[in-house]
Amino acid sequence: MTDEIASGQRATEHLPWGAVWGQDAAVRTLQAATADAGGMTHAWLITGPPGSGRSTLAHAFAAALIAEPTDHAAMRQVLAGSHPDLTALRTERVIITIDEARRLVERAAFSPSLGRYRVIVVEDADRMTERTSNVLLKSLEEPPERTVWVLCAPSDADLLPTIRSRVRTLRLREPEVADVAALVSSRTGASAQIAEQAARHAQRHIGMAQRLATDDAARERRDETLRGVLAVRGVGDAVRVAGRIVELATDDAKALTAERDAQERAQMLRTIGVAEGQAVPPAVRGQLSALEDDQKRRATRSLRDGIDRVLTDLQSVYRDVIMLQFGREEGLVNVELAPDMRALATSWEPRRTLAVLDRIQHTRRSLEQNAAPLLAVESMLVTVATGRVP
Structure with a gap:
């Protein structure tokens, strides 16, 4: 068996959770939820510090909900963001607008077209103002039977109490510097010294650590800024x-x-x-x-x-x-x-x-x-x- 084929089989075996790193307890919780349709919660809030993998976990959960366990093609489609039963919002604005929230609510009302569930992922739920949050309340409280909301935010304190009362909160752990450094080194090929420094300076934010490890200019800008202050x-x-x-x-x-x-x-x-x-x-x-x-x-x-x-x-x-x-x-x-x-x-x-x-x-x-x-x-x-x- 060639390395390429073996690698492809390993990736398939780990779908859809293979890209989720360092959050084993959270993965087990969501796997149990997808396996127990009767006890399924239809509105979730995934919280954790920046870089902890909130959106990665949300999309993996969406893939597990939408696709049948053996339908790897559908899982990959969800993970790529192109499945018709997935609606994902990561706003390019400073805040999530009321119009964007209304469109999400409209999508949430539709039955799944191909998959088992329709899933609405809001990656920046902390960017909702109070008026925008109120648009979501009824849909979060009483979503259609096969619609699942997944909100992501740094902390549950970033959302209104009325939102928090309507969701099940799943808190992610913060990884250790050494663990992030090892991951960055394996993904980017950076030296152990650079990877450790990047993980430390990024305060365990995986995405930022990867950027610092691979971008000399970003490291120089950070150093200049802090020394200047x-x-x-x-x-x-x-x-x-x-x-x-x-x-x-x-x-x-x-x-x-x-x-x-x-x-x-x-x-x-x-x-x-x-x-x-x-x-x-x-x-x-x-x-x-x-x-x-x-x-x-x-x-x-x-x-x-x-x-x-x-x-x-x-x-x-x-x-x-x-x-x-x-x-x-x-x-x-x-x-x-x-x-x-x-x-x-x-x-x-x-x-x-x-x-x-x-x-x-x-x-x-x-x-x-x-x-x-x-x-x-x-x-x-x-x-x-x-x-x-x-």
């Missing part, structure tokens, strides 16, 4: 470093979205029969304009997500600082910055470090409410520089 000593520094943080986050967002934007535009032009370099006919300019608007919204989200990652990195730095202030040396995230963090730990009181951590969290909430990124980051760094809240 640690060097802030006055308001002038705060303004300068804030501008640089937003600039780096913008560059990072462009790197993540530019290629996809170009591919989408080229695909649309091919679909409507416009050759490269040819003028776009007036009749289809509206379609192209709508695509560009969607891409701008995605770019806005990507920038805010990038700044949120910076804030997560900064939280790890000041968490390390307060650990050093209380004599804890083990478990530091940013070992490479230890000399600078020790200097800060000796020159600051712990209450100032805690004030900075509070300000970082406040900045995150402000950005979620559409505050201007530059002003929000400047305000946070003024607290870093002075110890005072603006």
Whole structure:
């Protein structure tokens, strides 16, 4: 038997759970649910830290629900996101809109067309406002007999109590740094040292760890950002470093979205029969304009997500600082910055470090409410520089 055939058989044997990593208990729970139709819960909430595999597990669960256990072709179709009985929403916007929620509810009302269940997966349920959440309530409470909702969010606290009361919550475990490092090394071929550093800096976020392990520029941007903040000593520094943080986050967002934007535009032009370099006919300019608007919204989200990652990195730095202030040396995230963090730990009181951590969290909430990124980051760094809240 060739290695290729053996590999294909092993992948088939593990369908649909093969891509789920490090969540054995959660997989067992969902496998038991799919096997017990009488005890099946029709609305689920999968929670766990970013990178823990919430959406991967949700889609594996959907495949197990929709396809017969021996129908591997249907399982692969669900996992690829192309099965007609799967509706998955991962919003490209800052929030999930009411119109998007209404479309989900409409889809949920249909009976399965080919599979055993119709499954609605909402990967970013924490991005629903209160009004949007209310659109889902009745469908979550009384879904059609063969419809299953699967919501994903970092924490059940990110959703309204009325939503939480209508779902069964499944909490994912957070993997160890060594486990993430081993996975990243095996997937990317990165050295053990780079993989360990990436897993630690990503705080066990698997996707981010893989990116840090394989993208030199991403590692350099992270290092520059954190060293710049640690060097802030006055308001002038705060303004300068804030501008640089937003600039780096913008560059990072462009790197993540530019290629996809170009591919989408080229695909649309091919679909409507416009050759490269040819003028776009007036009749289809509206379609192209709508695509560009969607891409701008995605770019806005990507920038805010990038700044949120910076804030997560900064939280790890000041968490390390307060650990050093209380004599804890083990478990530091940013070992490479230890000399600078020790200097800060000796020159600051712990209450100032805690004030900075509070300000970082406040900045995150402000950005979620559409505050201007530059002003929000400047305000946070003024607290870093002075110890005072603006």
